[in-house]
Amino acid sequence: EADIYQTPRYLVIGTGKKITLECSQTMGHDKMYWYQQDPGMELHLIHYSYGVNSTEKGDLSSESTVSRIRTEHFPLTLESARPSHTSQYLCASSQGSYQPQHFGDGTRLSIL
Amino acid sequence: SQKIEQNSEALNIQEGKTATLTCNYTNYSPAYLQWYRQDPGRGPVFLLLIRENEKEKRKERLKVTFDTTLKQSLFHITASQPADSATYLCALDMSMDSSYKLIFGSGTRLLVRP
Numbered sequence: 704e705a706d707i708y709q710t711p712r713y714l715v716i717g718t719g720k721k722i723t724l725e726c727s728q729t730m731g732h733d734k735m736y737w738y739q740q741d742p743g744m745e746l747h748l749i750h751y752s753y754g755v756n757s758t759e760k761g762d763l764s765s766e767s768t769v770s771r772i773r774t775e776h777f778p779l780t781l782e783s784a785r786p787s788h789t790s791q792y793l794c795a796s797s798q799g800s801y802q803p804q805h806f807g808d809g810t811r812l813s814i815l
Numbered sequence: 816s817q818k819i820e821q822n823s824e825a826l827n828i829q830e831g832k833t834a835t836l837t838c839n840y841t842n843y844s845p846a847y848l849q850w851y852r853q854d855p856g857r858g859p860v861f862l863l864l865i866r867e868n869e870k871e872k873r874k875e876r877l878k879v880t881f882d883t884t885l886k887q888s889l890f891h892i893t894a895s896q897p898a899d900s901a902t903y904l905c906a907l908d909m910s911m912d913s914s915y916k917l918i919f920g921s922g923t924r925l926l927v928r929p
Contacts (some may be wrong), residue, residue: 736916738919743823743921744921745819745904745918745919745920745921745922746859746904746919748916748917748918751916761916762916762918793858793859795858801846801847801864801908803849803861803864804849804859804861804917805861806858806859806860807858808856808857808858809856809857809858811856
């Protein structure tokens, strides 16, 4: 039933590599979000977008960047991965303000 | 800044009993509060939303209350089943800065024994 897709689901990669995590939704939602979550911990917002060509940094400082060229697509990029980037990254979208967020199943990223 | 407190200890109950999970927040009362379910290795799934002017909201076996005086929300699952075992997250809006963002608690893990 998921209408928001994240790829890859798992990624193990060496330090210094450039990584792009993909997120796509088919619901036509304007608002999209990236969260970072470590095991047993809360989700931390790292980026959000209210529409095409709109991106903002979230509450948790992150070395990643995002782009929003199309409504349905919100990729996250790490230019040079480091072990401290090891975490789970969750993408979400919502229809509008004060609406539930729909999440993908995340990308579990391990940097060696 | 707004902080959310959810019981970090797992709640372990017998099948058929009512599970009650607590979400406390520290500062201003949000315009609305949401509850999500998260299974291991999956993203959170939305369950219920309650607004500040609503005292209670129900959906099937789920019930949420919102007390802005106590700065607390309670999440109840009646007639619990082993399939209800998961982590339940409370989320508050950040409407103070009109940015429509949510902040999440770390969740409470529920284990329902058959």
